[in-house]
Amino acid sequence: MLIVMKFGGSSVGSAERIAQAAQLAVDTAAKGHQVVVVTSAMSKVTDALIDAARLASTGQWSPALRQELFDRHEAAADALIRNDPARHAAVLDALGQRLERFEKLCFGLSLVHELTPRLLDAISGTGEMLAAPLVAAAIAARGRPSKAVDATELIVTTDQYGGAEPLMDATRVKMAARLQPSIARGEIPVVTGFIAATADGVMTTLGRGGSDYSASIVGAALDAAEIWIWTDVDGVMTANPSEVPEARTLSEISYSEASELAYYGARVLHYKTILPAFRQRIPVRILNSFNPGHPGTRVSVEGNRAARSVKAVTSIRGVILVAISGTGMQAIPGIAAKTFDVVAAQQANVLMISQASSENNICFVLSAVEAPRVVTALRAALEFELMRGHIDEIAAEQQVAIVAAVGDRMRGTPGIAATVFGALGEAGINVIAISQGSSERNISLVVTERDAAGAVRAIHRAFQLDKAS
Ligand code: ASP
Numbered sequence: 038m039l040i041v042m043k044f045g046g047s048s049v050g051s052a053e054r055i056a057q058a059a060q061l062a063v064d065t066a067a068k069g070h071q072v073v074v075v076t077s078a079m080s081k082v083t084d085a086l087i088d089a090a091r092l093a094s095t096g097q098w099s100p101a102l103r104q105e106l107f108d109r110h111e112a113a114a115d116a117l118i119r120n121d122p123a124r125h126a127a128v129l130d131a132l133g134q135r136l137e138r139f140e141k142l143c144f145g146l147s148l149v150h151e152l153t154p155r156l157l158d159a160i161s162g163t164g165e166m167l168a169a170p171l172v173a174a175a176i177a178a179r180g181r182p183s184k185a186v187d188a189t190e191l192i193v194t195t196d197q198y199g200g201a202e203p204l205m206d207a208t209r210v211k212m213a214a215r216l217q218p219s220i221a222r223g224e225i226p227v228v229t230g231f232i233a234a235t236a237d238g239v240m241t242t243l244g245r246g247g248s249d250y251s252a253s254i255v256g257a258a259l260d261a262a263e264i265w266i267w268t269d270v271d272g273v274m275t276a277n278p279s280e281v282p283e284a285r286t287l288s289e290i291s292y293s294e295a296s297e298l299a300y301y302g303a304r305v306l307h308y309k310t311i312l313p314a315f316r317q318r319i320p321v322r323i324l325n326s327f328n329p330g331h332p333g334t335r336v337s338v339e340g341n342r343a344a345r346s347v348k349a350v351t352s353i354r355g356v357i358l359v360a361i362s363g364t365g366m367q368a369i370p371g372i373a374a375k376t377f378d379v380v381a382a383q384q385a386n387v388l389m390i391s392q393a394s395s396e397n398n399i400c401f402v403l404s405a406v407e408a409p410r411v412v413t414a415l416r417a418a419l420e421f422e423l424m425r426g427h428i429d430e431i432a433a434e435q436q437v438a439i440v441a442a443v444g445d446r447m448r449g450t451p452g453i454a455a456t457v458f459g460a461l462g463e464a465g466i467n468v469i470a471i472s473q474g475s476s477e478r479n480i481s482l483v484v485t486e487r488d489a490a491g492a493v494r495a496i497h498r499a500f501q502l503d504k505a506s
């Protein structure tokens with residue numbers, strides 16, 4: 038079967054890590070599978086590139102980073118393919134060309150002093166273009182023919198620089214033409230994650246952390262049997278282990294559970310990432326390259342049908358509850374519409390909304406970074422309602438957290454809410470606001486930030502999530 042294997046920054050962060058990644062790819066191919074690798078930049082490289090671009094746009098271009106990046110990648114090449122001079126020279130040549138391009142872009146930027154999103158994409162994707170030749174060389178050195186392929190030749194996207202969206206039909210055509218023949222020959226192509234190009238060939242990126250998205254796009258375009266995301270954790274857990282020491286890795290979850298968990302801050306695939314795989318029902322495995330013997334978490338359409346109702350408990354910190362209240366709000370239409378118009382105009386992301394049917398209060402949760410400017414804008418936009426007494430108050434409560442219990446099989450199962458709130462009651466935790474969407478896959482509640490860890494632990498314990506399902 039065809040397997041797309043994606044290695045994150047920490048999984049290719051050093052010569053040893055790259056050797057390990059290459060070995061995992063070669064071992065999988067040796068079992069008779071066809072393998073396509075998608076690689077991130079070596080850890081921290083993307084951050085350094087973005088910092089350099091920002092600095093260059095203020096006129097301060099220092100050529101030191103080019104050398105630093107060359108040295109780090111060269112050292113890896115030395116360790117990986119020292120005894121193959123031809124391959125070593127070819128890799129160094131590729132590194133040199135790519136860094137030359139990077140330097141020219143930064144130099145230009147330092148003259149024009151304007152960093153457009155388009156230019157930032159051209160620069161920030163350099164890290165993947167440096168990592169791919171190294172990974173391909175390490176695979177080839179282990180006896181499997183392998184070539185680095187820039188995703189600018191494979192993935193066609195919109196021109197939303199900094200967060201481009203794939204155009205799957207065009208991508209499919211390119212992917213088939215460019216990759217299928219070499220896959221059929223038993224080669225292992227190594228595709229740069231994160232980057233892509235518009236139909237006109239202008240380089241784009243898929244957003245920070247976008248290599249997972251790349252893997253999902255490559256897998257979908259090639260009709261892969263599975264997509265394996267190699268990272269530095271054993272998989273998706275029932276809770277954050279720093280909050281709940283007895284948290285466990287989940288062996289199987291559904292796409293919808295994965296997206297709920299991603300939304301609520303668990304370290305798992307971003308929901309957007311999963312979509313291309315999900316549309317074609319391609320299972321995604323989350324695996325640990327530091328612990329490759331662990332089976333990890335499989336994300337599939339069905340999930341684990343035998344599992345319990347609640348699968349995992351997560352919390353989001355650093356959020357603020359904004360409450361708009363007033364007895365005069367009852368039966369006055371349009372307050373919710375006006376409120377969320379303002380939130381949208383401020384480009385703030387609403388994490389949770391709740392309004393009781395008495396209509397005396399609408400509350401919603403925003404990140405602490407976005408909340409102050411939204412509240413200021415709301416006070417201005419709702420001035421009339423405040424003056425007329427329809428609204429008494431727009432309050433922003435500090436230091437709250439959202440705690441969410443997530444699971445597909447919560448749907449239609451009575452008694453879940455009773456267990457959640459019973460557990461919180463017993464733990465003496467006060468619940469400030471509650472929300473359950475009609476998908477019933479998630480019950481979210483707001484507690485003070487101080488109570489968050491206790492609330493997560495209490496719910497985890499009440500559903501016995503420490504026990505294998
Ligand atoms: N290198 C990119 C980033 O750090 C993409 C990725 O690692 O997924 O955002």
Ligand code: MG
Pocket residue numbers: 045046077078246
């Ligand atoms: Mg990364």
